[in-house]
Amino acid sequence: MRRPTAPLLRCALILGLLLASVSCGGPEHSKVTIMVPWSGTEFRAFYAVVRDFERGHPGIDVEPQVTRALTQQLDAAVGADAEPDLAVLPSVGAITKYRTEGALRELEVDTRAYAEPFRTLGTHDGAVYAVPVKADLKSLIWYDARSTEPPSPGRPGRYRWCLGLESGPTSGWPGADWIADLVLADAGVDTYTDWASGDARWAEGPVRDAWTAWGHTVGAALKGATARNFRQAAGSKDARGCALSHGSLSAMPFSSARVRDGQYTYVPSSRDALQVSADFVGKFTGNEGADAFLTYLASTKAQRIWVNEPGFAVSADRRVTQYDNAVQGRIAGILRSPDFTLCFSAADAMDPDVSAAFYRAVLDYANGREPGPLLAALDRVQQQLGYPSPTSAPAPLCSTPEPR
Structure with a gap:
């Protein structure tokens, strides 16, 4: 009995040609991975930007990798040579660290429209x-x-503070921000900059x-604060009778309607200098699709x-x-106002290991x-883990926006 080798071979060849033609004729897709710390409404806002990019770039798929422990996971990925294409860098200290290690790649992105100090802190030479x-x-x-x-700034009056310090792997940061605000308001820009850059002592003087x-300011609010989530505690006039919250709008649990109708509003905590922060994005691989997505993220349209x-995102x-x-x-x-000096978050300017120790000390103090002793x-941590040389230190942390 004759085996049907020839017909099967012809079918296989025809099928292979058909598949090859489909592959050659269809669009080539590339994937861009980006590690982000956002969840809830913050992530949904970011993903709306992702969808708009993908509509304009049908050959590029963006794959967010969401993690609350971003610093730890990014460290592990870089150490294992398994970096994402892009990653959110939540601190200037992280930018400095990965740049000096050679992990961050130089970008061809125009940031001249970005306000100071945000623009300069993402650059070097x-x-x-x-x-x-x-x-x-x-x-x-x-x-x-x-x-x-x-x-009034520095005078909250008879009202009690709402305070929560629990925030997963970065628990303690709300207290660190508050302490930095007090250093800035009471000791001034130069002392603040020296401290945030590792040139001033923690255990004496203004710090x-x-x-x-x-x-003294938060008083009884410290009790139980280490177990209270910062977002749940903020702005909640609960059985503790608290009425005041400290921090950025994106850290508050307010709905858009509650803010829009003037129910919750704010005053700056200082008349002169204010603390700011930002989420930066850096590139770790040679993926050209990542260049396209990052250029888009930095564009005025995406912002x-x-x-x-x-x-409640705000653009620089x-x-x-x-x-x-x-x-x-x-x-x-x-x-954008020339009426205030803007200083980047002290904890975010420090080496990531120093800021982690700062957060831990806040929890112990609470x-x-x-x-x-703290x-x-x-x-000691600053001396051992701080910036090893002037070439690796961050750019100036404070600046006053120029009038436009």
């Missing part, structure tokens, strides 16, 4: 290594306008004074979409001036530990 895709103003005191009188002042989605792009939410727009206006330990 004139080269761009990270783009500030999302900005925040931390030095704000929030209150319910229906039941609370406007507090130690700020820890003591924070404890305008982002800020008008839920999540000075051309983004139209905000659907008026409160959000006024906060963005402060980032749990009743005396500040002296701050002496932070001095």
Whole structure:
């Protein structure tokens, strides 16, 4: 009996030709991975920007990798040579670390429209290594306008503070932001910059004074704060009777309607200098699709979409001036105003290991530990893990926006 080798072979050849023609004729897709820390409305706002990019770039698929432990996961990925194409870098210290290690790649992205200090902090020797895709103003005191009188900067009056310090792997950061605000307001820009850059001691002078002042300011709110989630505690007039919250709008649990109708509003926590922060994005691979997506993220079009989605994002792009939410727009206006000096978040400017120790000390202090030994330990951590040389230190942390 004759075996049907020839017909089967012809069928296989025809099928192979058909598949080859489909492959050659169809569009080539590339995938871009990006590691992000956002969830809830913050992630949905970001993903609206992703969808708009993919509509305009049908050959590129963006795959977000969401993690709350971004610093730890990115460290592990870089150490294992398994980096994502792009990643959010939540601190200037992280930018400095990965740039000096050679992990971050130089970017061909125009950031000249971005306000200071955001633009310069992502550069080194004139080269761009990270783009500030999302900005925040931390030095704000929030209150319910229906039941609370406007507090004065440094004088909250008779009202109690809402305070939560629990935030997963970065628990303690709300207290670190508050302490930094006090150093900035009470000791000034130069002292703040020296401390954030590792050139001032923790255990003496203005920094130690700020820890003591924070404890006196929040008082009874410290009790149980390490177990309270920061977002659930903020702005909640609960059985504890708290009425004031400290921090950026994106950290508050308010709905757009509650902010838009003036129910919750703010005053700056200082009349002169304010603390800001940003989420930067850097590139770790040679993926050309990642270049296209990052260029888009930095564009005015993408930034305008982002800020008008839920999540209360603010842009450092000075051309983004139209905000659907008026409160959000006024906060963005402060980032462009020459009336304030803007200083980047101290904890975010530090080496990531130093900022992690800072957060841990905040939790210990809230749990009743005396500040002296905690701050002496932070001095030792700073000495061992701080910036090893002037060439690796971050760019100037404070600047005053120029009038346009």
